[in-house]
Amino acid sequence: MVSKHWLEVEPMECNGEAQERKQRWILVTGGAGYIGTHTVLQLLMEGYCVVIIDNLDNSCEEALHRVRKLAGEFGENLKFVKGDLCKVEDVLKVFKLHRFDAVIHFAGLKAVGESVSKPLRYYSNNLISTINLMDVMSKNNCKNLVFSSSATVYGQPECVPCTEDYPLHVMNPYGRTKLFNEDIMRDVHHADSEWKIVLLRYFNPVGSHPSGPRLHSCHGFGKWSYEGSGQTLHNSRHRMCNLQFGNRERHHCA
Numbered sequence: 229m230v231s232k233h234w235l236e237v238e239p240m241e242c243n244g245e246a247q248e249r250k251q252r253w254i255l256v257t258g259g260a261g262y263i264g265t266h267t268v269l270q271l272l273m274e275g276y277c278v279v280i281i282d283n284l285d286n287s288c289e290e291a292l293h294r295v296r297k298l299a300g301e302f303g304e305n306l307k308f309v310k311g312d313l314c315k316v317e318d319v320l321k322v323f324k325l326h327r328f329d330a331v332i333h334f335a336g337l338k339a340v341g342e343s344v345s346k347p348l349r350y351y352s353n354n355l356i357s358t359i360n361l362m363d364v365m366s367k368n369n370c371k372n373l374v375f376s377s378s379a380t381v382y383g384q385p386e387c388v389p390c391t392e393d394y395p396l397h398v399m400n401p402y403g404r405t406k407l408f409n410e411d412i413m414r415d416v417h418h419a420d421s422e423w424k425i426v427l428l429r430y431f432n433p434v435g436s437h438p439s440g441p442r443l444h445s446c447h448g449f450g451k452w453s454y455e456g457s458g459q460t461l462h463n464s465r466h467r468m469c470n471l472q473f474g475n476r477e478r479h480h481c482a
C-alpha cells in the first residue's frame with residue numbers, strides 16, 4: 229500500500245457512520261506509536277475520521293497499514309501525514325486540510341535514560357512541539373486537547389496506588405518535559421477558558437491487540453508484548469496500567 233504523506237493528501241469526505249456523526253475529525257499526533265495506534269483503531273471503529281501526524285521517529289508506516297486493515301471499512305477514514313510538530317509549517321499544513329474537533333497529543337520522545345544524557349534534545353523536542361501544536365490549534369479555533377502525559381510526574385510514589393492529588397515530583401528531564409507541558413496547558417486554560425484539556429498520566433501501558441498482530445512495531449517493542457497473547461513481559465510480572473482522565477475516571481487494564 230502506498231502511504232499518503234501530507235503533500236499528497238487532499239481534504240476528504242468521511243465514509244459510513246462517520247457521516248452520520250457529522251464528520252468528526254480527530255488529529256492524533258504520534259498516532260503511529262504504541263498507544264497511538266490502539267487509540268486510532270478505536271476512534272475509527274467508533275466512526276471518527278482520523279488524521280495522524282507522526283515523524284516516524286519511533287514507529288513505522290507498517291503499523292498504520294495494520295490499523296487500516298483491522299478497521300475494515302472504517303480504514304478509509306484514516307489519513308497519515310509524515311510531519312514534524314517542531315516545524316510549525318508542518319502543523320499549519322495539517323490544519324489546512326481539515327477543521328479538527330479535537331487533538332490527541334501522543335507525539336514525544338519518551339526514553340528516560342536518553343533524556344538524562346541528551347536533555348536539550350528532550351526539552352527542545354517535547355516542548356516546542358506542544359507549543360507549536362497549541363498555537364496552531366488556537367489559531368484554528370480548535371481548543372479540545374487530550375495530552376498524553378505520564379505517571380512519571382509523580383516521581384517515586386511512597387505508596388501505591390497513587391491518586392491524582394499525589395504530590396508531583398519529577399526526577400528526570402523526560403518527566404520534566406511532561407510536567408512543563410502540563411503547566412503550559414494549565415496556563416493556556418487559565419488564560420482562555422474555552423480550552424478543554426485532559427491530561428492522561430498513565431503508568432506502563434502494555435499488551436497487544438486481541439486480534440493478534442501487533443499494531444505497533446517500534447524498536448524493542450517485542451520485549452514488551454507477546455504477540456497475540458495479551459500477556460505482558462516486564463520483570464516477569466503482570467503490570468497494571470492506570471489511565472487517568474482528568475479528575476473524573478480511572479481505568480485499569482491488565
Ligand SMILES: O=c1ccn([C@@H]2O[C@H](COP(=O)(O)OP(=O)(O)O[C@H]3O[C@H](CO)[C@H](O)[C@H](O)[C@H]3O)[C@@H](O)[C@H]2O)c(=O)[nH]1
Nearest residue numbers: 258260261262263282283284285286287334335336376378
Ligand atoms: O517528536 C516526535 C517524537 C515522537 N513522535 C512519534 O510519536 C510516537 C510515540 O509513540 P511511542 O510508541 O514512542 O510512545 P508510546 O505510545 O508508548 O507513549 C505514549 O505514552 C507515553 C506515556 O508514558 C508518553 O506520553 C509518550 O509521549 C506517548 O507517545 C511515535 O510514533 C513517534 O514516531 C513524533 O511524531 N514526533
